[in-house]
Amino acid sequence: MSATGTVYLVGAGPGAPDLLTLRAARLLERADIVFYDALVHPETLALAERAEKIAVGKRCGRHSTAQRFINKRLVDAARKHALVVRLKGGDPLLFGRAQEEIDELDAAGIRFEIVPGITAALAASAAVGRSMTRRGLSRNVAFVTPRTGAGEEGHDWAQTVLAADTCAIYMGVGEAAGIASTLLARGASPDRPVVIVENASLPDERRLPSRLADLALAAASGIAGPAIILIGEVYARISPVPAAAVAERTRAA
Numbered sequence: 001m002s003a004t005g006t007v008y009l010v011g012a013g014p015g016a017p018d019l020l021t022l023r024a025a026r027l028l029e030r031a032d033i034v035f036y037d038a039l040v041h042p043e044t045l046a047l048a049e050r051a052e053k054i055a056v057g058k059r060c061g062r063h064s065t066a067q068r069f070i071n072k073r074l075v076d077a078a079r080k081h082a083l084v085v086r087l088k089g090g091d092p093l094l095f096g097r098a099q100e101e102i103d104e105l106d107a108a109g110i111r112f113e114i115v116p117g118i119t120a121a122l123a124a125s126a127a128v129g130r131s132m133t134r135r136g137l138s139r140n141v142a143f144v145t146p147r148t149g150a151g152e153e154g155h156d157w158a159q160t161v162l163a164a165d166t167c168a169i170y171m172g173v174g175e176a177a178g179i180a181s182t183l184l185a186r187g188a189s190p191d192r193p194v195v196i197v198e199n200a201s202l203p204d205e206r207r208l209p210s211r212l213a214d215l216a217l218a219a220a221s222g223i224a225g226p227a228i229i230l231i232g233e234v235y236a237r238i239s240p241v242p243a244a245a246v247a248e249r250t251r252a253a
């Protein structure tokens with residue numbers, strides 16, 4: 001038997017507990033210890049019946065355990081336990097600082113594996129029923145965040161958004177007004193279709209379709225849950241409620 005355990009960096013998916021992969025579910029069932037993020041659903045966590053569960057959650061602006069401390073705790077846990085799970089929202093390899101954890105595990109000689117999850121952009125596009133790529137209209141998709149970490153150099157996120165056919169902006173709703181004005185100032189069309197999806201895949205999911213010129217307004221409509229901004233022609237003419245829900249209401253009336 002190896003002297004240290006294995007750390008699994010596991011994607012918990014966008015929110016709905018049944019959007020977890022089977023591999024993730026099986027690992028959670030066998031886990032000795034689970035370090036989880038703030039957006040992980042309680043039912044997902046409950047699968048880890050026998051594990052010690054430790055919140056290291058990050059939600060923008062709220063309390064979070066310092067990343068360096070998390071890295072170190074993963075190494076320590078692998079020295080004590082056979083099966084360590086690091087459970088992250090969505091996919092672990094997108095905007096989750098996974099590389100810092102991977103590098104630390106690597107440096108300590110600890111085995112790790114990555115289990116992909118469904119990222120928020122895909123769940124959000126599914127929520128509005130639109131393909132992110134489309135023949136003749138969209139042949140590329142960009143995953144972007146305008147957010148920069150403390151001490152990190154700024155980057156030209158707007159250039160990426162302007163160049164992409166379809167774009168998903170993570171961690172951007174709080175600064176939607178600035179995002180819209182930057183893009184407009186750089187020549188984006190005010191009519192470019194935009195949709196904000198809040199709580200994608202969850203029962204309180206909301207879609208706020210708009211256009212770039214009105215993005216700030218849409219973002220100001222009391223968004224409390226995690227939300228993502230989708231931009232591109234593929235998001236034209238989305239109704240605020242799904243057509244099936246409208247049909248349902250008409251039938252009921």
Ligand code: SAH
Nearest residue numbers: 089090091119120170171199200226227228
């Ligand atoms: N690794 C995660 C992203 C972490 S960054 C993933 O792959 O999805 C956190 C950001 O993801 C949030 O600020 C929000 O922009 C987005 N997000 C996460 N869950 C979401 C959800 N259920 N609905 C909409 N956006 C979500």
